Amino acid sequence: MIDIHSHILPGVDDGAQTIEESIQMAEAAVKDGITHIVATPHHNNGAFNNYKNNIKIQVAELNRTFQERGINLQVLPGQETRVFGEMIEGLRVNEVLPINDDTNYVFVEFPSSSVPRYASQLFFDMQVAGYQPVIVHPERNKAIIENPDLLYSFVKKGTYAQLTAASVCGKFGKKVKKFSEQLIEANLVHLVATDAHNTTSRGFCLSEAYSEIRKNYGLDLVYLLSENAEDLIAGRVLQAEPPHHINKKKKVLGLF
Template identity: 30%
Template sequence: MIDIHCHILPGIDDGAYDLKTALKMARIAVKDGVQTVVATPHCYDGVYNCQRYDIGGLCEEFNVALHEQGVELTVLPGAEVRLTPDLIKLVERGEVVTFGGQDRYLLLELPEIFIPEAVFRVIKHLQLSNTRCIVAHPERNTFVLNQNNIIDGLIFAGAELQVTAGSLTGMFGKEVKLLAQQILKTQQGRCYLASDGHCVAKRKPILQKALKLASRLVGVEAATDMVSIDLSRKDRLSVISCQH
């Protein structure tokens, strides 16, 4: 399994507090069956702004620490990128960290209070430039919860969706759980399950429990696809999306 959304890099955002905690998170992930984690610290969110760090370099250092400790986990660079007015320019200038630095996938965090029309244009523009936006946990977004047609708009624009494992297990309440289930059922092949892990307590980097629930909803094969991603190839939905 790959976990495409996890705040595992130590000491740079509201995720792992220090290296010791990050290593504990890594051990928890491995025990849960995760082989690869995309480290996704907050960028351009006005609070943590981890884009100022060398995320690729920090991942390399962390992978060395994992190897030294005998933890069989690979950590790839990524980021949880808040939508900003100049996002397209930032991506074009190579200032946004994409999954594995390969420009294929970008984890996009939507604004919480209001989602402007521009979001759809940005997603479409990036997709046409071969960078697929994966929208982070739309089921937890207040605006999306109140206007479900936003999901259709995101998909139509070319986005994929990342549902958080804890949303499926009920960690964020009934309303969020219901929308998570609905997304999984209606957007098979367009969505991923990820932990959005932050620590070793409540928000652990685990997927297995949610994967079992997802398997009951959509079947084992479709659920397994939700914890897999091929970062080296053109993504799996380009043909479907081009039909819109």
């Protein structure tokens, strides 16, 4: 399996703090069946800044360490960037790092409780400039939970979204699990990843998430999601079914 979102780089954000913790995370990832993992440290979120070239250097160092330890896990460069109005300029000056460096996919994180009004125009401008925004963990965003049409409007215009495996498995609570299911049913998410930060409270459950999705929605969707992860790191176009609106009445009954 390919995990496209993780905080496995040591000492750069709220993920692994030491190389020993990175090694523990790598061993847990391999045990879960993961062969490739994208390191996506936080950037520009008010607490952490991790720039493109630094990430690439640290990823190369981590790959060397894993190789020396005989850990069969390949780390790829990425970045989880908090949305900001000058993202295109950030890409131009090598501040912002697309997934796997040479693709056009860019992970975008919203503040936990809001979606900036300028996001729609920013995403349009990014697409015109040749980049493809991917919204990470929308199921945990308060504004999107309260108004799923925010996400629908982005997806309808060609933006992709990534669901957290732990949300599917219920590790963020019943409400987030239920909303995750509604997003899946409405074709509003296209990728699943762990967003792992450690091996305890925020660990790896990608195989469990895929099993849950297979049980509820069938093997075809598991194939689509896992193939999208492969296509993402290769820079290929992702598969996406036409999105639907989430029924407001169903949302209220299911969540609140």
